[in-house]
Amino acid sequence: MSPAKATAVKRVEATGGPSGETEELISGSEAIAHVCRLADVDVITAYPIRPYDTVMQCVSQMISNGDFDCEFIVAESEHSQFEIVKHASAVGARVFCGSSGVGWFYAFEALAVTAGLRLPMVAMVGNRALDDPGAFGVEHNDALAVRDLGWMLAWVSTAQEALDTALIAYRVAEDPRVFLPCAISCDGAFLTHSQAIVNVPSQEMVDGFLPPYDRAEKQLHPDNPITIAPQANEDWLMEMRRQNDMAARRARDVIIEAYEDFGAKFGRGGEPFIERYMMEDAEVALVGMGTLAMPVKVAVRKMREQGKKVGFTRVRWFRPFPTQELQDALGGTKAVAVIDRDYSFGSTFYSGTLTNELRSALYPLESRPKIVSTIAGLGGREVTADNVIEIAGMAFDVAEGGDVSEEDTYWIGVRE
Amino acid sequence: MSTASVEVVYRGIFQKTMAKNICRGVVLAARKEGKIGIAFGRYSDSPERNGIPAKQFAVVSDSEEELEEHLSRYEPDNNDVTIVADDTLCKGVESWAWYGLQPINKLLGDGGTLVVTSTQSANKLIKTIHRKGSPYDLAIVKAAASFSGLWVYKDDHTDVRLLGALAKVAPHIVSLDSITKAISEQWKDESKVASAMKAYDMVESTPVGADQGSDAEPFSFSMPGWTKMEEGLVIRGIDQKPQEVPGWDGGYVPSRNPTFKKFSTRTMRPVINFDTCTKCTLCWLSCPDTCFDITPDGFYDANMEACCGCGVCEAVCPVAECVTMVNEEAFEDNDSQWEMWTKDTAGYAAWLTEKIADKPTRSHGFHHVGQYAEEIADESR
Numbered sequence: 132m133s134p135a136k137a138t139a140v141k142r143v144e145a146t147g148g149p150s151g152e153t154e155e156l157i158s159g160s161e162a163i164a165h166v167c168r169l170a171d172v173d174v175i176t177a178y179p180i181r182p183y184d185t186v187m188q189c190v191s192q193m194i195s196n197g198d199f200d201c202e203f204i205v206a207e208s209e210h211s212q213f214e215i216v217k218h219a220s221a222v223g224a225r226v227f228c229g230s231s232g233v234g235w236f237y238a239f240e241a242l243a244v245t246a247g248l249r250l251p252m253v254a255m256v257g258n259r260a261l262d263d264p265g266a267f268g269v270e271h272n273d274a275l276a277v278r279d280l281g282w283m284l285a286w287v288s289t290a291q292e293a294l295d296t297a298l299i300a301y302r303v304a305e306d307p308r309v310f311l312p313c314a315i316s317c318d319g320a321f322l323t324h325s326q327a328i329v330n331v332p333s334q335e336m337v338d339g340f341l342p343p344y345d346r347a348e349k350q351l352h353p354d355n356p357i358t359i360a361p362q363a364n365e366d367w368l369m370e371m372r373r374q375n376d377m378a379a380r381r382a383r384d385v386i387i388e389a390y391e392d393f394g395a396k397f398g399r400g401g402e403p404f405i406e407r408y409m410m411e412d413a414e415v416a417l418v419g420m421g422t423l424a425m426p427v428k429v430a431v432r433k434m435r436e437q438g439k440k441v442g443f444t445r446v447r448w449f450r451p452f453p454t455q456e457l458q459d460a461l462g463g464t465k466a467v468a469v470i471d472r473d474y475s476f477g478s479t480f481y482s483g484t485l486t487n488e489l490r491s492a493l494y495p496l497e498s499r500p501k502i503v504s505t506i507a508g509l510g511g512r513e514v515t516a517d518n519v520i521e522i523a524g525m526a527f528d529v530a531e532g533g534d535v536s537e538e539d540t541y542w543i544g545v546r547e
Numbered sequence: 548m549s550t551a552s553v554e555v556v557y558r559g560i561f562q563k564t565m566a567k568n569i570c571r572g573v574v575l576a577a578r579k580e581g582k583i584g585i586a587f588g589r590y591s592d593s594p595e596r597n598g599i600p601a602k603q604f605a606v607v608s609d610s611e612e613e614l615e616e617h618l619s620r621y622e623p624d625n626n627d628v629t630i631v632a633d634d635t636l637c638k639g640v641e642s643w644a645w646y647g648l649q650p651i652n653k654l655l656g657d658g659g660t661l662v663v664t665s666t667q668s669a670n671k672l673i674k675t676i677h678r679k680g681s682p683y684d685l686a687i688v689k690a691a692a693s694f695s696g697l698w699v700y701k702d703d704h705t706d707v708r709l710l711g712a713l714a715k716v717a718p719h720i721v722s723l724d725s726i727t728k729a730i731s732e733q734w735k736d737e738s739k740v741a742s743a744m745k746a747y748d749m750v751e752s753t754p755v756g757a758d759q760g761s762d763a764e765p766f767s768f769s770m771p772g773w774t775k776m777e778e779g780l781v782i783r784g785i786d787q788k789p790q791e792v793p794g795w796d797g798g799y800v801p802s803r804n805p806t807f808k809k810f811s812t813r814t815m816r817p818v819i820n821f822d823t824c825t826k827c828t829l830c831w832l833s834c835p836d837t838c839f840d841i842t843p844d845g846f847y848d849a850n851m852e853a854c855c856g857c858g859v860c861e862a863v864c865p866v867a868e869c870v871t872m873v874n875e876e877a878f879e880d881n882d883s884q885w886e887m888w889t890k891d892t893a894g895y896a897a898w899l900t901e902k903i904a905d906k907p908t909r910s911h912g913f914h915h916v917g918q919y920a921e922e923i924a925d926e927s928r
Contacts, residue, residue, distance in 0.1 A: 156574055156586065181593060185623035264780050321588035321619040327585045425618040513620055
């Protein structure tokens with residue numbers, strides 16, 4: 132970092148997306164706001180909470196500048212915020228919404244029924260710790276709380292991925308085979324408050340990828356008299372839940388299709404569901420979500436330089452959970468260390484939610500890797516490359532039958 | 548193979564847009580040279596309170612892999628350049644409620660440059676800056692602190708002047724050519740390009756030795772671990788009894804948190820004319836920070852460890868020029884004004900006259916409509 136070290140410069144080509152894209156210096160939140168504009172979202176509701184509020188600010192600026200036209204409603208609480216877009220979605224409006232931390236929880240009544248009513252709301256969760264005491268750094272517990280309800284959940288690691296995933300989310304959520312809400316999780320601070328170089332596609336490119344939202348015979352409209360969500364008792368609810376279950380299962384194929392088409396049209400997007408980093412010959416794998424990817428990749432490169440066969444598998448979609456992909460990526464490894472940026476107090480081996488899900492995904496494998504459960508980076512604490520090397524060391528230890536236990540969870544970077 | 552980072556320290560909310568413009572400018576200019584970068588604010592500063600010391604950063608690398616090492620971090624700790632958008636911050640900075648007062652040059656790397664907007668001389672500024680223990684350069688961009696970013700961005704070109712100065716002191720990060728191209732593209736205003744080039748020509752740099760500067764000890768502390776913290780988010784209260792100060796028998800000094808000083812938020816401080824004070828109590832009643840101590844003889848002495856410099860006392864005082872807000876740069880310590888006055892009344896009167904004369908190269912900017920335009924006119928004279 133010192134001036135003396137400025138040496139020969141390896142030039143980076145201006146990252147060229149397809150023609151029709153412009154390069155912008157924007158945050159992950161602003162990238163999602165651009166998707167709201169490009170997807171021509173009809174109704175957006177807002178209620179301020181850090182770090183989600185950065186989307187709200189950008190959307191309102193675009194509207195003020197005349198770059199974007201939509202119904203922008205500032206609600207009096209998160210509960211109303213999500214109720215408004217839920218109803219707007221039923222009448223055929225493309226909607227966007229979002230929140231963070233306990234704000235997301237205040238909307239829980241609306242969140243819980245949105246999937247049941249099969250309304251394809253797209254939301255951004257600026258991941259934030261659940262208060263008290265006014266904590267606002269990233270933890271994943273907020274978004275994870277809807278994991279059992281039919282919401283699709285994606286985690287992104289860069290501003291570019293936030294933009295791309297938001298576009299894909301509209302396409303998947305609004306597909307009549309799915310009609311389920313989707314939340315895109317962006318780590319507070321590292322994505323929401325950091326501006327990076329992002330390729331923003333043209334309107335024409337987006338129009339070629341994202342068809343209009345059409346509820347067809349399910350649209351609530353005077354010309355199409357229907358009732359949505361009448362009273363249902365034990366005679367009906369189980370069938371409804373089963374329909375929900377099937378929609379969540381069908382989402383898998385729709386997501387795969389969407390990534391294929393996105394890749395063809397935009398020249399990027401990567402593998403759906405997971406990212407494999409140096410996994411080809413990996414004996415030990417690290418697993419995590421979101422911006423953890425940065426220090427993990429740095430650590431993996433450092434360990435590779437020392438000849439250690441270690442790789443990283445980043446979970447991009449938590450719902451639908453990439454069971455098959457994770458079995459495929461991790462089945463050949465000796466040990467897996469999961470880094471949870473969340474907690475699930477009193478759960479199996481005191482693990483975080485990602486570890487618990489992964490453990491059950493790998494259970495049917497004939498030859499299972501050993502699993503080290505760790506929790507790190509809570510409340511937005513920085514996860515350093517050294518932390519990751521320590522975690523990988525535990526996985527190598529467990530692979531060789533050392534003292535590290537599979538039946539416990541290790542807290543990394545906590546002051547004793 | 549290299550990565551460079553720039554830190555911008557500024558007065559929260561007032562200078563936020565300006566700081567953002569500078570950091571974006573660095574990344575966009577570096578892009579012209581094929582580099583890749585990020586610009587971000589220190590998350591814990593958000594939402595910014597009025598006048599609070601806040602930070603934004605720009606990090607640029609030759610490759611995406613190198614940049615990755617610097618992503619998902621709160622603040623780079625070894626900056627090539629620290630830009631200080633208000634010279635009163637040179638006395639040290641304290642983000643809200645955390646860490647105590649810390650040196651302005653703490654995150655500056657060895658051999659780096661501290662760039663300050665100031666009308667003071669380098670020698671005078673260096674005296675206020677904590678001793679670093681390693682050499683660095685101090686570059687001064689001649690300007691009063693710009694408060695152009697309050698609610699609306701009244702553009703006074705301070706952002707591009709600082710970018711121009713940056714190209715001079717750290718050409719390895721961005722060249723003047725890239726800076727001017729980026730400015731031209733961003734603002735489409737050639738007068739801003741001219742301002743950047745002028746600052747490039749005029750910025751003056753002075754080497755600062757390892758031992759030069761203030762020898763004040765930065766606040767230090769240790770954070771307990773989970774086995775030692777009290778469970779249930781309980782914080783024990785501090786002693787609520789009034790403080791006992793030698794020689795203050797009969798006065799009243801409220802108890803204060805000994806570690807949370809807050810005064811680095813201050814850009815101006817009240818000076819009090821005890822000869823004309825009528826002891827009406829209004830300053831003491833109105834102070835939002837309970838910073839007035841009651842002296843044994845019934846005066847109200849603004850405690851400079853506790854004063855945030857809001858100026859309410861000046862606004863409510865019914866006596867002409869009894870309380871006057873004076874630019875913080877005119878002071879080198881936080882000593883009691885009342886004690887100075889009681890020891891040497893005539894000497895204090897002379898001191899007071901001098902400080903008030905030194906007064907206001909600026910104010911907080913919300914006294915009357917048109918004030919900003921007047922200040923700009925004053926500065927250009």
